[in-house]
Amino acid sequence: GKPETGTTAIAALGARNTRFSFINVISPESLLGLSTSEKLTRISQAFETAANVALGCIVLDKIENILEFNANRGTVNSQILHELSVYLNRDPKLIPQQRESQLLIIITTSSSEVLRMLNPSGFDAREVLKSPTKREVMRVFTDYNIFATPEEAALVAKHMPSLGIK
Numbered sequence: 001g002k003p004e005t006g007t008t009a010i011a012a013l014g015a016r017n018t019r020f021s022f023i024n025v026i027s028p029e030s031l032l033g034l035s036t037s038e039k040l041t042r043i044s045q046a047f048e049t050a051a052n053v054a055l056g057c058i059v060l061d062k063i064e065n066i067l068e069f070n071a072n073r074g075t076v077n078s079q080i081l082h083e084l085s086v087y088l089n090r091d092p093k094l095i096p097q098q099r100e101s102q103l104l105i106i107i108t109t110s111s112s113e114v115l116r117m118l119n120p121s122g123f124d125a126r127e128v129l130k131s132p133t134k135r136e137v138m139r140v141f142t143d144y145n146i147f148a149t150p151e152e153a154a155l156v157a158k159h160m161p162s163l164g165i166k
Contacts, residue, residue: 008027008061008062008108011059011061011106011108015057015059015104015106018055018057018104020053020055020056020057020104021053021054021055021056022049022050022053022055022056022057023056023057023058023059024046024049024050024056024057024058024059025058025059025061026042026043026046026058026059026060026061026066027059027061027062027065027066028061028062028065028066030042031066036077036079036080039066039080040079040080040083043080043083043084043087044083044087046058047087050101050103051101051103052101053101054101054102055101055102056101056102056103056104057103057104057105057106058103058104058105058106059105059106059107059108060084060105060106060107060108061108062108062109062110063084063107063108063109063114063115063118064109064110064111064114066080066084067080067081067084067114067117068080069111069113069114071111071113074113076114076117081117081118084118085118088105088118
């Protein structure tokens with residue numbers, strides 16, 4: 001979604017409400033000051049840990065910043081792009097420890113161009129919300145059972161503008 005529309009808040013809330021045993025948020029802030037090799041290690045650790053738990057969730061927040069996207073040149077850090085592409089497009093059924101696990105990956109971005117570069121083909125579902133309305137937020141929460149009841153989803157969606165969205 002566009003900056004300042006609450007995609008980070010929606011992603012964090014969705015991840016928290018899954019009640020999965022493993023949740024890892026990878027954000028530009030969590031990678032600040034790290035070298036490319038250290039960033040690759042953090043990303044790899046998150047995905048490998050998630051592969052070894054029954055229910056895992058990884059949030060890739062502001063992925064355009066994680067990829068060091070330069071809008072003027074249309075370039076990204078190719079090493080990070082490759083690493084994320086491998087993890088996002090691998091078939092979990094081919095990985096022994098992942099056969100019995102479930103992994104939810106939530107990606108936030110304000111750049112559809114970056115999402116096209118990643119081309120996450122292995123996803124069961126994909127929702128693209130450019131500037132999410134309360135109704136769209138509620139539908140995503142309800143469709144993916146992020147809340148126990150539609151009433152809970154409606155309550156959160158109702159308060160979206162007042163969540164202190166950055």
